[in-house]
Amino acid sequence: MESVQSVKQRFELIGNDPGFNRAIEKSLQVAPTDISVLVTGESGVGKESIPKIIHSQSFRKHAKYIAVNCGAIPEGTIDSELFGHEKGAFTGATSTRSGYFEVADGGTIFLDEVGELPLPTQVRLLRVLENGEFLKVGSSTTQKTDVRIVAATNVRMYDAIEKGKFREDLYYRLSTVEIDLPPLRERKGDIHLLFRKFASDFAMKYKMPTLRLDENAISMLTNYRWSGNIRQLRNIAEQISVLEKERNITAATLHNYLPDAGKNLPAVIGEKKKTDSEFANEREILYKVLFDMKNDLNDLKKLTNELMEKGNAKDVREENPGLIKRIYGNHKENEQDYEDVIDNAYDYTQEEHIAPVQKANIDNHYVEPVQPSSDRYDFAQEIEEEESLSLADKEIELIKKSLDRHKGKRKAAADDLGISERTLYRKIKQYDL
Numbered sequence: 001m002e003s004v005q006s007v008k009q010r011f012e013l014i015g016n017d018p019g020f021n022r023a024i025e026k027s028l029q030v031a032p033t034d035i036s037v038l039v040t041g042e043s044g045v046g047k048e049s050i051p052k053i054i055h056s057q058s059f060r061k062h063a064k065y066i067a068v069n070c071g072a073i074p075e076g077t078i079d080s081e082l083f084g085h086e087k088g089a090f091t092g093a094t095s096t097r098s099g100y101f102e103v104a105d106g107g108t109i110f111l112d113e114v115g116e117l118p119l120p121t122q123v124r125l126l127r128v129l130e131n132g133e134f135l136k137v138g139s140s141t142t143q144k145t146d147v148r149i150v151a152a153t154n155v156r157m158y159d160a161i162e163k164g165k166f167r168e169d170l171y172y173r174l175s176t177v178e179i180d181l182p183p184l185r186e187r188k189g190d191i192h193l194l195f196r197k198f199a200s201d202f203a204m205k206y207k208m209p210t211l212r213l214d215e216n217a218i219s220m221l222t223n224y225r226w227s228g229n230i231r232q233l234r235n236i237a238e239q240i241s242v243l244e245k246e247r248n249i250t251a252a253t254l255h256n257y258l259p260d261a262g263k264n265l266p267a268v269i270g271e272k273k274k275t276d277s278e279f280a281n282e283r284e285i286l287y288k289v290l291f292d293m294k295n296d297l298n299d300l301k302k303l304t305n306e307l308m309e310k311g312n313a314k315d316v317r318e319e320n321p322g323l324i325k326r327i328y329g330n331h332k333e334n335e336q337d338y339e340d341v342i343d344n345a346y347d348y349t350q351e352e353h354i355a356p357v358q359k360a361n362i363d364n365h366y367v368e369p370v371q372p373s374s375d376r377y378d379f380a381q382e383i384e385e386e387e388s389l390s391l392a393d394k395e396i397e398l399i400k401k402s403l404d405r406h407k408g409k410r411k412a413a414a415d416d417l418g419i420s421e422r423t424l425y426r427k428i429k430q431y432d433l
């Protein structure tokens with residue numbers, strides 16, 4: 001049996017955390033048996049490497065290893081993908097086709113996102129697990145296969161069972177041994193190690209010097225929540241590698257890539273494990289903050305435009321009490337401040353060659369520098385054609401961009417977006433992309 005260290009080297013796995021080492025050790029222990037294994041852990045913790053280790057250390061290693069993402073296959077075709085179909089079994093079944101369980105005979109099948117399997121498919125899977133038998137879709141002839149199954153899930157299977165979405169008997173058949181991978185925030189000692197590995201990989205890939213983090217940046221990195229786990233850490237290492245010219249990274253620079261790491265935003269850094277609803281709440285608060293900021297910005301644009309059109313700060317003040325109140329709040333003590341800001345902005349619009357306006361800080365509201373434009377019509381148009389504020393639109397835009405960038409490859413696009421392939425697949429379906 002190979003040692004934990006040499007397996008880590010072979011599969012380029014970084015980390016010395018006891019929970020992580022234990023998961024590899026367990027994989028090595030179960031590999032020579034045919035015991036079913038369920039790998040558990042949050043999205044992005046590295047579950048995919050466990051079945052590969054198991055297969056490589058088993059007597060099946062010379063036979064096929066097939067990884068199936070159950071969440072990425074449409075419900076209507078999953079039985080046919082897994083078990084094959086007979087010619088004429090359904091519209092479009094123009095020939096007989098072998099499924100993964102037939103092709104992988106003698107080998108290993110990794111069922112990722114197993115909790116996503118539809119109930120009728122679960123029945124078929126249970127039968128394979130119990131006696132190795134299956135039926136092709138549209139066939140009444142039983143076939144036999146000898147496949148070892150390793151499954152993985154990032155959802156709590158007990159919840160799925162309670163809700164009637166997953167069969168309890170199948171769960172017990174799949175999880176004879178459970179291997180749990182800890183979330184990255186519980187592997188603090190590994191975070192910087194992993195970052196260094198990714199930074200050095202990307203330095204090589206993009207032919208740039210390797211990034212270095214200073215002490216404060218290391219501390220920020222280590223204490224960040226990493227809800228997307230190793231996948232998110234890898235994405236951030238790549239972003240910084242590509243975008244930062246200065247290769248010595250400070251906490252201030254790192255902060256730009258870890259949006260909720262700062263104290264001004266409502267997300268909380270902490271040791272305490274969060275529930276899904278707490279994460280959802282934080283996300284909502286973040287959206288709200290972004291939404292409010294965007295509204296402030298649009299109000300400011302409108303105000304500046306008025307100033308440019310009218311050229312008289314007093315008139316603008318008198319005609320837009322609501323707008324001004326919205327931007328600068330109701331506080332009496334701010335009144336002089338915002339009057340000054342409007343007057344300054346007015347001066348600014350009157351100049352021919354304009355230097356960038358300094359940020360005016362009033363009760364945490366910032367007047368961003370307005371790009372000078374000699375063409376006022378352009379500016380007015382920009383206000384009319386306001387950017388969409390819809391989160392769904394933004395999501396669609398990002399998904400399309402990422403799919404374009406990776407030439408339609410969903411796995412790569414999902415990695416880029418920091419979401420699982422299953423989630424990407426759902427969104428593609430949801431938005432009809």
Ligand SMILES: Nc1ncnc2c1ncn2[C@@H]1O[C@H](COP(=O)(O)OP(=O)(O)OP(=O)(O)O)[C@@H](O)[C@H]1O
Nearest residue numbers: 013014015043044045046047048049154230231420
């Ligand atoms: N120990 C590790 N060392 C280096 N890279 C790792 C390690 N673990 C995971 N990774 C990398 O992190 C990324 C996410 O891993 P993986 O796809 O296995 O996560 P997962 O748990 O299967 O996620 P999901 O549930 O969303 O499918 C991959 O790019 C993988 O190569």
